Amino acid sequence: MAEYECTLIYDASHGCTVEADNLKDAIDAAYDRADASLCHQCSARLDLGDVQGVIVYQDGAEVSDTTYSGEEIARLLTEKTELLEALDVLVTAMDESRVPSGGWVVALSNARGAIAKARGN
Structure with a gap:
């Protein structure tokens, strides 16, 4: 053994x-x-x-x-909130893409900004 x-x-x-x-x-x-x-x-x-x-x-x-756990949990909760906001922007972009008013370009730009924020860029 x-x-x-x-x-x-x-x-x-x-x-x-x-x-x-x-x-x-x-x-x-x-x-x-x-x-x-x-x-x-x-x-x-x-x-x-x-x-x-x-x-x-x-x-x-x-x-x-x-503590590390407390700080890590707080960081993850913030990241979760930011990712949910980014997802919401993407969903809105998908909805607006059906509108021929050019909202897709603006919504896509907003979505990219939200994703960059969620990644810390």
């Missing part, structure tokens, strides 16, 4: 309450408290990495997520 070296990836969290004038200051204050450590026994088997981000709650509701 073959032998394999494996690394198990764990997730850990450290909760804290901070007082701040605004969300950015709250996030900064939370990062300032990033002082987690492992006891001697645990550190023999586990490595504790760097802080990966902060999830901020106010009055029980999430108001910010600076």
